[in-house]
Amino acid sequence: MRAVVLEDFGRWHVRDVPEPDPPEPPEVLIRVRASSLNPSDWKLGDGAFRHFYDYRFPLRLGRDYLGTIEASGSDVSRFAVGDTVFGHPPVAYLGLRGTFAEWIVLPEASCMAAKPAELSDLAAAILPLAVLTAVDCVDFVAPEPGDRVLVVGSTGGVGVAAIQLLVARGAEVVATGLPDEEAFLTGLGVAATIDFRRGTAAGVAARYPDGVDHLVDLAGSDDEFRAIVQLVREGGRIATTLSRGEGDLVPPGVAGRNAFTPHDPVLLEEVGRLAAAGNLTMPIANTCSLDELPDALHSLRDQPVRGKVAVRIGAV
Secondary structure, rough: OOOEEEOOOOOEEEEEOOOOOOOOOOEEEEEEEEEEHHHHHHHHOOOOOOOOOOOOOOEEOOOOEEEEEEEEEEOEEEEEEOOEEEEEOHHHHOOOOOOOOOOOEEEEOEEEEEEEOOOHHHHHOOOOOHHHHHHHHHHHHOOOOOOOOEEOOOOEHHHHHHHHHHHHHOOOEEEEEHHHHHHHHHOOOEEEEEOOHHHHHHHHHHHOOOOOOEEEEEOOOHHHHHHHHHOOEEEEEEEEEOHHHHHHHHOOOOOEEEEEOOOOHHHHHHHHHHHOOOOOOOEEEEEEEEOOOHHHHHHHHOOOOOOOEEEEEEOO
């Protein structure tokens, strides 16, 4: 089968790899039809996870999938052959069973859910990693109605989902963005947009001298983070995807947490229901094929997109 393989740091290519072994009793074999790009894909490829991940090349990239179950082990009970499912593999499979491939074998008990009939294949494939990470961020900051929440790095997949989840809780959302992104962010429910090119901390402080209640931190340098966290009021909470929420960068009196992606199939089912009902939207910035995926990953590293990049792997 064909898959995207990481040969060395910064070098990923589509190549032929052995097809997976038949599924064990708790596993299912999935013919992958679609996936999506996440910043963690190129970060893994560039070696950004070396502080906690043991790189042993070659590795397989990809963390979201949508596909059809083609075979199952004897102990499988949640799904049947022919079911269309979406989800993301366990963290333990990072780099080992990447989803940028034509086939993947996963435990039935992993973060896997049936695709709602109302969602297209691509619309479901772009949801798992980004939206579940956003759920973790929003659950931690846990805003009360009327709380002001600053979202830094707002137009990527996690940011777009987090904004909608925060607005649904009644929060006043302030987001970083460029002037030409203001209409897009307002459409998601953002109350105000701060042009990060002029300095996020300065822009927020000028508009809101009394600061913000909470922060969802998805982009920027540590120096920028140090300045921004000073705007979070005492008793506030900070959720970050950038591994700086539990150290000395967080000021006293403010709680910080490094966000993660929940491995929870029940939560994924709820995400699917929200999207199917139109209560959670995720724009597809563009699509690519499996052959185009390596170049698309390089482009995503250099130029973030508004929403997600979807990947067509099989017939969708």
